[in-house]
Amino acid sequence: MSAVVAVEQQYDDPVQQREAATLGMWVFLATEILFFGVLFASYTICRVLHPIGFAIASRRTDMPLGTIETAVLLTSSSLIALAVRAIKLDNRRLATWLLTGTAALGVSFLVMHGFEYFHEYREHLIPGIDFMQSGPQAPAIELFFCLYYFITGFHSLHVFIGVSVILVLALRVARGSFGPQRHTTLELTALYWHLVDIVWIFVYPLIYLIGRSG
Amino acid sequence: MSRSRGPEHIVPVHRFLWVLAALLALLAISAGSALLKLGAWNPIINLAVSVTKTLLVMAVFMHETEARQLTRLVSALGFIWLSMLIGLALADFLTRSPLPPPW
């Protein structure tokens, strides 16, 4: 299959089409910031209302695992950026491997997160499912963990979607669907992946790093 | 007049790798400083680190498609609007005073 871009009838040329698609993706990313933003806003307000409870709750999260997860996502961002670069240089094989690597890191993120959830289940920290904590800060701890599950849940869903799309793209790259003159879909997917990374960049300190100094 | 994608600016590999190194270093700083008792500075440092990491990812990893002024504006708008939500909501929560009972 040739890697020449097909121009839709409403566009005059491929550049106009690419610029429109790129602008569209950036506008969509702005909507995602506001979508996740609700959770960040809720978190901010709840933390302002319950600073001590949140600190206690944060200490119950798995900081080493969370830190590794952050490092994994940061690395995956660099891999997908390198993949886009590789396609521009028509290095399809390298691009395929980099995309697969990105997806693999994404999957490992989800697996690590699954371990976190499992441990929290064991420690009765999942609100609505056998939540059992005691002490005056127990309500605030439950509030924290509600937010924790909502934020990480929605984030993980976005990671899952990203991984799926990236794997499909890796296949298409291997089959020659993309080239230096045709890779807008790849670029836009990379943008989405970077957003998923950015969301986590903010989630990490808010969830894992409060009250760690004891 | 039909335009096609012209020769593109290719970012050298080492720039991506340096940025990754910087991101991981920042991660270490935030994790490390969290273990120190710095009072109000803890959340401030963490937030500053997050903002810096975000700017690095946006400027370098996303730069190739962020070249136009318009897209820079769009990317800023989302954050600005979020800060309006958080800011004005905090204006309520931070300035509440509990009503004393009348007796």
Add this chain to the structure above:
Amino acid sequence: MNAIDADALHGSFLSRDYSLRAWLTTLDHKRIAVLYALGITLFFLLGGAAATLIRLNLVTPDGALMGAEAYNKAFTFHGVIMVWFFLIPSIPTTLGNFLLPLMIGARDVAFPRLNLTSWYLYIGGGLFTIAALLAGGVDTGWTFYTPFSTMFSNSNVFLVVAGVFVTGFSSILTGVNFIVTTHALRTAGMSWFRLPLFVWGIYATSLVMVLATPVLAMTLALIALERGLGVGIFDPALGGDPLLFQHLFWFYSHPAVYIMILPAMGVVSEIISCFARRRVFGYRFMTYSMLAIAVIGFMVWGHHMFVAGMSTYASLIFSLLSFLVAVPSAIKVFNWTTTLRKGEISFEAPMLYALGFVGLFLLGGLTGLILAAPALDVPLTDTYFVVAHFHYVMVGGSVMAYLGGIHYWWPKITGRLYSEAWARFAAILMFFGFNLTFFPQYILGYEGMPRRYHSYLPQFQVLNVLSSAGASILAMGYILPVFYLLWSLRRGAVAGDNPWNARGLEWQTTSPPPPENFVRPPQVRDAYAYDQPEP
């Protein structure tokens, strides 16, 4: 059956391929607009049916028609349907979809497949909501306040919330589409400040849709989660705050009303300039005003929460900002009025709707200012004064403008002229019926009648009866266009390219337009050159 003028329909977007499959898989923005119009009309009738039940119930003080439970479900359904399935999509998805590419000289929107997806999301969300109704309805009010919606309501909250969530994405994707279309697909010579004000209105609306609706989506998801899990962040027992919900909800829902009014303002500018044969006064200020409304409109949401327990300082800030947002609206009202000055005014049906808009929006806006003052809001909140205020701006404003736009562009969309006599009669009937319905509600609210109650004190009955009588007249006014517009499709005179002798690129193509919009590339001229003879 009269012979349809074959030339008019030959090769138009309506006539090429009549099959259902072609319509349901279309990528043509004009057909998608028509598909939306069908949905919009259906939901308007459903919401109107709920309103009929409400007004019938309020004829007697003891609320004999419905018990309190049923009444709660009726006004909830009315609000949910009218806000999310009628008002918010109405002008943007019908007139916006149809006209935006035409007005900028494009062949379609930027993302046609996304456009069709938006329609399916709209219909899908609507079906969820209708399912909720059939399953017994929802009684939380369209505002879904917690903790009632999350913990105590025994109704189908999840279904409705799911429906609105899905439709919210229809809104978001449409907004993305329109923003990119306006930036990327303007034809040669169509610079930003040559755009018709309708395009500016749609663009400003799209900005609001894109920035506000995601917040609604997540907030609704949080309600659903809290309802399902039995625990969540709005739960006071955990230290959560129900006001957190209100902040999040109104952060969307106040800008939502600007989603409803900005396109209407765009329509009115087009109609007034055409039927006064004058260029719009203060074009630049009109565009800046619309952008200012879109931006400042995001900073005023707390005026819905003055009595909810918000801090006094926050109330002050929100009140000041609410006064500020009235300024650009006022500028627009002044400019429309000034546009009329020294004009050759004719009173075709679209003009009647547009003039009605200006007057009713003015009244509604001024009462909004009254409510923006916390001291006045305290006794007036949750009374019929508020109900009257928002119906003046949303019905007297948005719906009037929507109907005006439908009439104005009907010849372009269908190639037919409707009966001017019937249309004028319907418009006047509507104006009269509307005022009879809602003006008494200002008085009722001022006198203290609370909203969302199925019964009321006997001293309020006279005004309630007047209001319900007005509603029946209003309903007749709404039903009339259904008949004479449909009739015009078969028997109406052929419209020709430009029956109103208007300016603007959409009038440079045939009525109805061909699928590709323009047979010859359109010539960009001044969209308001009414002071010059048509070239």
